[in-house]
Amino acid sequence: MGWLKRLFGQEKPQQAQVNPSPAQSTTESIPPERMGLNGEYDQSGLAKRVALAFDEDSSLTDIDTLYVAQTGSTVVLKGKVPSQQILSQMVSVAQKVNGATAVDTNQVTIG
Template identity: 80%
Template sequence: MGWLQRLFGMNKPQNAQVNPTPQAAAATESVPPERLGLNGEYDQSGLAKRVALAFDEDQSLTDIDTLYVAQTGSTVVLKGKVPSQDILQKMVSVARNVQGATDVTTDQVSIG
């Protein structure tokens, strides 16, 4: 089971992207980067879903069923437990490269 399936109960949508092009709902509206969904649509949890997709697409990161991804505005929040500091550092690096992520917090993550 992958990150998207475990955290959001969804399979990877067709054409889903970690950093999609925004789809404006109207000519005058724009979607904030942290609210961009997997296909460029507005999604309240868009950043967290795109981080989960980025984790799924990184071959060195397997789904760690004791770690969860959330977001507070443009901050990615990692919670739970990871096997090692190296894996956590890799996850933070991947999350920071997702468009719209301004910070990644790990104060709710334990190692071991």
């Protein structure tokens, strides 16, 4: 099971992108942290796009003890990871997602 499916209960939409363009039909601009997988408004858009980025990175497998959330434009990782190296890789991937201004790992334990 992938990150997106486990965390948000959805399969990857066919046109889903980590850094999509805003939906064409939108008259108001969508803040980058609220942009969904297809460019639509989504309250959890940043967290979903980070989960998608984790799914698309072949060096990261779904770690079922770690969760992705967001507080505004901050990506929040919480739970447990096997090593500092994996956590560092995840932070690096999350920081590259459009709209992420910070990655909070204060709620992550290693081991």
